[in-house]
Amino acid sequence: MTTGYVWQSIYGWHDTGSAAGLFGAAPLSGIQPGQHFEHPDTKRRVHELVESSGLLADLVRLDPVPVGPEQVLRVHDESYVEWLSAASTSGGGALGGQGSSPFGRDSFEIALLAAGGTMAAALAVLRGVVDNAYALVRPPGHHATRTHGMGFCLLNNLAITAAELLQAEEVDRIAVVDFDVHHGNGTQAIFYDDPRVLTISVHQDNNYPANSGNLAENGEGEGKGTALNIPLPPGSGNGAYQAAFSRVVLAALEQHEPDIIMVAAGYDAGGGDPLGRQMVSSSTYRWMARMLVDAAWELCDGRLVVSHEGGYDPNTVPFHTLAVLESLSGVRTDVVDPYEQVHARMGGQDLQPHQEAVIDQAAKLVANIPPRKNWNL
Numbered sequence: 001m002t003t004g005y006v007w008q009s010i011y012g013w014h015d016t017g018s019a020a021g022l023f024g025a026a027p028l029s030g031i032q033p034g035q036h037f038e039h040p041d042t043k044r045r046v047h048e049l050v051e052s053s054g055l056l057a058d059l060v061r062l063d064p065v066p067v068g069p070e071q072v073l074r075v076h077d078e079s080y081v082e083w084l085s086a087a088s089t090s091g092g093g094a095l096g097g098q099g100s101s102p103f104g105r106d107s108f109e110i111a112l113l114a115a116g117g118t119m120a121a122a123l124a125v126l127r128g129v130v131d132n133a134y135a136l137v138r139p140p141g142h143h144a145t146r147t148h149g150m151g152f153c154l155l156n157n158l159a160i161t162a163a164e165l166l167q168a169e170e171v172d173r174i175a176v177v178d179f180d181v182h183h184g185n186g187t188q189a190i191f192y193d194d195p196r197v198l199t200i201s202v203h204q205d206n207n208y209p210a211n212s213g214n215l216a217e218n219g220e221g222e223g224k225g226t227a228l229n230i231p232l233p234p235g236s237g238n239g240a241y242q243a244a245f246s247r248v249v250l251a252a253l254e255q256h257e258p259d260i261i262m263v264a265a266g267y268d269a270g271g272g273d274p275l276g277r278q279m280v281s282s283s284t285y286r287w288m289a290r291m292l293v294d295a296a297w298e299l300c301d302g303r304l305v306v307s308h309e310g311g312y313d314p315n316t317v318p319f320h321t322l323a324v325l326e327s328l329s330g331v332r333t334d335v336v337d338p339y340e341q342v343h344a345r346m347g348g349q350d351l352q353p354h355q356e357a358v359i360d361q362a363a364k365l366v367a368n369i370p371p372r373k374n375w376n377l
């Protein structure tokens with residue numbers, strides 16, 4: 001297999017400023033200046049492990065091109081884009097509750113290049129330049145809705161790309177699999193009434209955004225059945241994630257029969273993440289990616305595009321991402337994740353009854369996805 005790969009140094013220059021984790025530094029309120037959770041190091045360390053492991057030599061580097069206004073405005077409202085552009089030009093700003101999603105000077109342009117990274121990966125796959133591709137992009141995208149950025153996301157990289165594929169390329173149906181620990185609310189909302197795009201989000205129940213991504217959110221109008229959520233309880237580990245994939249995600253993909261599978265790959269369900277309370281280890285990220293590679297070959301000539309989202313533990317995210325890239329490329333490096341044993345031995349890694357109950361409920365929703373043979377009539 002040939003695997004495309006996107007990374008640009010300038011992705012690391014999107015400046016989230018000084019913060020104490022989630023909240024901007026405010027010394028008089030007792031918030032000591034420090035690092036924002038969404039700081040560049042985590043993604044840089046991913047790239048540096050891809051390089052130092054030797055895997056980079058087996059990947060096909062793809063150059064991102066900034067997306068243009070037409071592509072952005074298919075997904076985002078003009079008023080939001082204009083505000084973001086102006087704020088970015090004048091030095092930066094903040095989005096989300098309590099300004100938890102800061103951005104700096106020129107972050108809008110970097111976001112255009114991030115969406116362009118996901119776009120370059122998808123186009124290379126569609127045109128047969130590579131079999132599949134990984135876009136290591138920043139800022140992330142899956143929380144951004146039509147009207148506002150949130151959750152560290154400015155523009156919805158994956159939705160902008162999906163809309164382009166539907167509009168300008170010969171793609172009729174897309175499946176988006178989002179395994180970030182947070183709900184893929186933005187992507188879901190953008191395609192909520194669109195039967196062409198199946199969004200599947202496996203996330204931690206009621207983590208972020210609040211009250212988002214429950215089982216009852218199942219699409220509307222013509223898109224009824226094409227939004228699928230698996231809100232796993234906090235404390236879910238390898239057993240729960242593998243069961244969710246085996247019993248819901250893969251069955252949903254077969255039901256939808258996409259022309260391409262797109263993945264919102266966040267690694268904050270990892271056992272060491274500060275913004276999630278799950279326990280996934282590298283071996284399960286590797287396994288999930290392999291399942292998606294196999295599903296893509298079974299359903300859509302191997303077409304699989306992965307776009308990097310969250311993941312905030314700089315020590316473990318590089319190993320998780322490398323495991324996914326190894327599954328995509330079929331190349332196994334000599335790197336062994338030292339955290340695998342730390343996380344895999346945690347109590348409760350096997351599927352627990354209360355987790356299985358949620359997966360059972362989600363599995364019933366697969367039947368709501370309109371089968372392709374009906375849809376084409």
Ligand SMILES: [Zn+2]
Nearest residue numbers: 180182266310
């Ligand atoms: Zn996340």
